[in-house]
């Protein structure tokens with residue numbers, strides 16, 4: 511497809527996002543890059559759509575490493591149309607599928623890793639998703655767990671079941687959340703669920719050796735706002751130390767799990783992140799960041815369209831402050 515509309519989008523991005531002290535920094539969030547379209551989540555990026563998005567992004571923006579962009583935002587020296595690419599959680603497909611595309615386009619990205627799920631672990635959301643996907647039952651009755659009764663006879667019904675269950679499970683205390691998703695897996699009768707969704711240590715090292723930045727995302731991906739200060743500090747510190755010991759380099763950036771300010775993390779926890787020796791941190795509050803933004807609560811935006819032109823339009827709207835938020839509860 512020709513890139514005939516790019517000069518217009520590039521022009522608009524430059525108008526809305528000038529250089530220097532008035533700069534507006536866009537930071538994008540990704541989670542997975544799938545080999546092909548997932549029938550349960552047709553909006554999730556695939557190798558093809560990610561490749562097209564990176565080409566478009568490169569034509570519209572100056573893509574900077576997040577660490578450099580955060581420092582230059584504060585110093586008032588960002589170029590016009592600055593943007594950064596980030597990935598959350600540590601999915602193996604970030605290395606197998608996204609890394610070659612980033613390298614092909616010469617783009618830098620930062621990967622925030624929840625360390626406890628590396629090497630064969632599985633995040634709670636994926637236990638729910640894969641249980642529902644792999645169940646051969648017509649219905650999944652979780653009423654005794656206050657999680658509803660779900661029909662599973664089509665992909666649409668399976669997707670609806672996941673969208674209904676995940677938000678109810680997400681805010682449970684960590685241990686109860688683990689127990690609950692294990693019960694859902696048993697109830698779904700889905701058999702062995704995949705244990706290769708997340709990176710191995712070797713894959714993490716490949717990403718780091720390729721020049722990509724690795725950032726902290728806690729150890730077990732709890733909702734920090736639900737933890738006391740000591741537990742929150744410990745979750746953040748354990749993840750940071752594990753990454754530093756494994757990679758032999760300082761971990762400078764952090765992403766709050768789930769990431770909504772006031773709901774998923776609290777101002778005091780931004781203070782803890784600063785005290786633990788990070789240089790900057792990112793939320794999932796949409797929009798852009800400016801010179802006066804708190805470097806420990808930089809905004810990020812999830813582009814969610816697989817159509818090239820609405821993807822570009824979403825990026826422009828986000829800079830303009832009119833971003834529509836993707837309400838999909840699958841990730842974070």
Ligand SMILES: [Zn+2]
Pocket residue numbers: 598599727731766767768841842
């Ligand atoms: Zn996350």
